[in-house]
Amino acid sequence: MEKNIEIRYQQFKDRNELSEIEQKLFEEAKKARKNAYAPYSEFYVGCAVLLENEEIFSGNNQENAAFPSGLCAERTTLFWVGANFPDKKIKKIFIVGGPKESAENNPPIPPCGACRQSIIEYETKQNENIELYFANLNDDVIKVSSIKDLLPFYFDATFL
Secondary structure, eight states: OOOOOOOOOEEESSGGGSOHHHHHHHHHHHHHHHTOBOTTTOEEEEEEEEETTSOEEEEEOBOOSSTTOOBOHHHHHHHHHHHHOTTSOEEEEEEEEEETTTGGGSOOOOOOHHHHHHHHHHHHHHTSOOEEEEEOTTSOEEEESOGGGTOSSOOOGGGO
16 A cells, blocks of 8 residues: 655745744854854754743754764754753754855755754654754745654654
8 A cells, every 4th residue: 555645844935934033043043054163065054942941052063074973963952952951842943054155045954864863852752842944044944843744754762
């Protein structure tokens, strides 16, 4: 039997369609992107996370000459937040990325597979979905209500 998977998402073409907090997350992710360490790929990504207490934390990708020792912006940010605020729920994640020089012409950049798996772990841990936004620098934004929308056949602790 063949089945289909439907992906539910929202697309915004203008930052004014975003709420005030979403616009702030967008700006924080863009700011974090500028400080990415990406001398090899020149692909700069910033991430901002909103906690349940309304605090925002950000991070960026960090590369390393000894591949794959670097880390994506999403995992850099999530792991720092998880280490420092283990009991706080994550409400929203905002990702902005693209090539260093021409990011405006790229589509919104979604999280890679490893980051999707890491986000699933936090959703499972907190037993609550995390809204996920990914964008380019040209105000194109895509929103999903849960990482499960991008990773429908996910692996979690129930398989162990």
